[in-house]
Amino acid sequence: MHPLLARILDSPWLISPAVAQSYLPVLLGLQEGHMPDMRAGRNLAELRAEMQPQDYVMVVNAHGASTAVPVYAAGQGGATKAQASADRCQVRVVSLSGPLMKDDQECGPLGMSTFARYIQSAGQNPDIDALVLKIDSPGGQVYGTQSLADAIKNCGKPVVALCDDGLMCSAAYWIASSANAILATHETCVIGSIGVMASWADKQGKLEKDGVVFHEVYASQSTQKNADFAAAKAGNYGPMQERLSAICDQFIGAVSANRGDRLDQKAAKKAGALAGATFHAAEAQELGLIDGMGSLQDAFALCAQLVQEQRTSSATSSTNASKMGLFDKKVSLGAAMLALMGAETVSAEQADAANAELKELGITGAALITAAAHEQLETAAASVATLTTAKDTAESSLLAVKGALTAAGATDVAALVASRDEWKAKAEAFGSQAGALGTTPPKEANDVQEGTAASEAQKAIDELPHNQALDNNPLFAGRLKG
Secondary structure (H helix, E strand, O other): OOHHHHHHHOOOEEEOHHHHHHOHHHHHHHHOOOOOOOOOOOOHHHHHHHOOOEEEEEEEEOOEEOOOEEOOOOOOOOOOOOOOOOOEEEEEEEEEEOOEOOOOOOOOOOOHHHHHHHHHHHHHOOOOOEEEEEEEEOEEEOOOHHHHHHHHHOOOOOEEEEEEEEEEEOHHHHHHHOOOEEEEOOOOOEEEOOOOEOOOOOOHHHHHHOOOOOOOOOOOOOOOOOHHHHHHHOOOOHHHHHHHHHHHHHHHHHHHHHHHHHOOHHHHHHHOHHHOOEEEHHHHHHHOOOOEEOOHHHHHHHHHHHHHHHHHHHHHHOOOOOOOOOOOOOOOOOHHHHOOOOOOOOOHHHHHHHHHHHHHOOOOOOOOOOHHHHHHHHHHHHHHHHHHHHHHHHHHHHHHHHHHHHHOOOOOHHHHHHHHHHHHHHHHHHHOOOOOOOOOOOOOHHHOOOOOHHHHHHHHHHOOHHHHHHHOOHHHOOOOOO
């Protein structure tokens, strides 16, 4: 089998279905043994030369960035850092177009593995300050996509992805989402197609009618080998669909992590953005799939801005080694964290696994919790707020009591209570004396009436200023009176 045909048939794809259908004639030609000439009259060297990265240089000053020009046109021949000044910005442009394959195609287009090496090389080159990814692609193979996306995230330099008057779909969008910003040149640009598919043409029946006999022999231990494909050929797509769904979970998780808060998750789900839908540039911007509209020069200007921010951040971090720079390498999420992206619910076990990955990455001061644990914390916080309110109320009442006592000339509560008890004891002693010594004849308890000498004495005691202060305070509301 031809190597290109093998790569097409044996792997799942992240590609726009409409574009995939348009390549069926090529696929059928390969199956018939015809190798199509996709060079359009040009030799392979010309095609490969167009795919090589190009460097542009601009000057950044208080008025903004100057127009970027190719390095050779700027007369620098590839300026070194020794020649460069603080206001100089050199940007490398890498172009991705057409269906993306993991490896270089014999007939022309370079593969994602080669583009990943270009990105890594730029990241290690001290002369390169930033990168622009010019993209016009419907997507491509699953294999190679994440490696290229990781190369972009880990290159350590600002990257701007630009949809260049065409498509930024499926695998191409996964790759673009790894950049610091995404622009589109025109409203007619098509963005999205976040999904996974597998497709093949089964010509076995036709060939069998022509007398071709197919034989398959497996080792006795290999009972599951090619089981998914065999089930699909028999009309049972379930096992293969499960595999595709697992890849799609990774795709959606990576896009969600890369775009962060810029992606409106609620609106994106409602519009089908995470289910394979595509959008023109304006709507893609509203959903947060891209950051804005702009030309290649606008992409250069944005690179210059990001480089200036990076330089400022680096200068600041040189005096504070613990402070992260704006474009320090991004953390690559592990399997446990990626599995949570877009999930409706999260179990305690899943949260623990994700937190373990954060700990392994050296991330402290942050942790994931489940919705149930969050509700418990909110309940506890509400209880604390209630207790705090009660405490504040009690403190206010105590201050009011202290104020009333101070106004009455009584600042020592203990002395005030002792004085009250002393006068009460005297009143009781005075009222219990024998008749000849008392102010009124003794009476039985049930004969006591208002206006007696004892009542008058008690009234005089109660009218003392400090006793009135106590009577008017809720803390002494239960004070025993005569």
